[in-house]
Amino acid sequence: MTITERKKKKILQAIIFCITFFYWMQIVHAQQKKGPVPFKVIAFYTAQNDQAHISFVHEANNWFPAMAKQYHFIYDSTSNWNNLNTAFLSQYQVVIFLDTRPQDSIQRIAFEKYMKDGGAWLGFHFSAFALTPSSYQQNWNWYHNDFLGSGEYSSNTWRPTSAILRVEDKKFPATKYLPDTFSSAPNEWYKWKNDLRKNPDIKILLSIDTSSFPLGTGPKPYEIWHSGYYPVVWTNKDYKMLYVNMGHNDIDYEHRTNTTLSFTFSNTLQNKLIIDGLLWLGSRNKKR
Structure with a gap:
């Protein structure tokens, strides 16, 4: 091979390298521009x-789509609980219960399987409610x-x-950017029969700070809390889940107008908790 031929070969190799490098960079740029694949929420x-x-559900179904655009995830919602089945849930990375929980045994089995297989869940307020006797009895021990x-x-x-809420864990993804205490949106706060502090699987993230007492206005005396420990946000270490007790708007029942007097998603810091958790x-x- 002559010197001229060797030069031509090197030039050709250089050209091929430059073309290949150019197209490789275009692919990388396109992938970076596209960003991560959005997760889907139902x-x-x-x-x-x-x-x-009802007021909270309507509010949530307006707020979450706006957050989905801002934070690049997909939000769907349904009132058809028959969709709580393995085939349907396989399309989604996160399940939210906005108010109630499933009553049907087949739906319950599908949800338990979804969570045990690595699915994620966010539950609000009434989704944890169970009282025997009532329309929502405690007849689902696993849940x-x-x-x-x-x-x-x-x-x-x-x-x-x-209420003034106290952050119990500053390292958790949903709470790491919150101040030690902050004021919540108005809410009806629940007390539970089980002491979550005694459960090694439960990690309490937020509780009601003692500076909140007395909490509530009555008129019944037992509806006003003067002391005690009340967890309001927690996770189960064995699952990818988050329960938040918020989700009950204040309503004008007295004048029978049913006008909404307060909104759950009106509070910036509380919203930060929810979106970071999601x-x-x-x-x-x-896993965490």
Whole structure:
């Protein structure tokens, strides 16, 4: 091979390298521009009977789509609980219960399988409610005792009022950017029969700070809390889940207008808790 031929070969190799490098960079740039694949969220709701819960569901179904655009995830919602089956749930990385929980045994089995297989869940307020006797009896031990850990509902404050919440764990993804204490949106706060502090699987993230007392306005004396320990946000270490007790708007029942007097998603710091929690649930890491 002559010197001229060797030069031509080197030039050709250089050209091929440059073309290959150019197209490789174009692919990398396109992938970076596209960003990560968005996770999908499905929210189940009932939105019946209690106007405060109905108001919250409507509010949530307006707020979450706006957050989905801002934080790049996909949000769907349905009131058809028959969709709580393995085939349907396989399309989604996160399940939300906005108010109630499934009553049908087949739906319950599908949800338990989904969670045990690595699915993620966010539950609001009434989704943890269970009381025997009532329309929502405690007849699902895995969900209320093993998964949530709270057991049956015991009592609540009235009327819906803001509380000072204390962050119990500053390292958790949903709470790491919150101040030590902050004021919540107005809410009806629940008390549970089980002491979550005694459950090694439960990690309490937020509780009601003692500076909140007395909490509630009555008129019944037992609807006003003067002392005690009340967890309001927690996770189960064995699952990718988050329960938040918020989700009960204040309603004008007295004048029978059913007008919404307060909104759950009106509080910036509380919203930070919820969206950071959802982004953690939607992440690919199956464990904390």
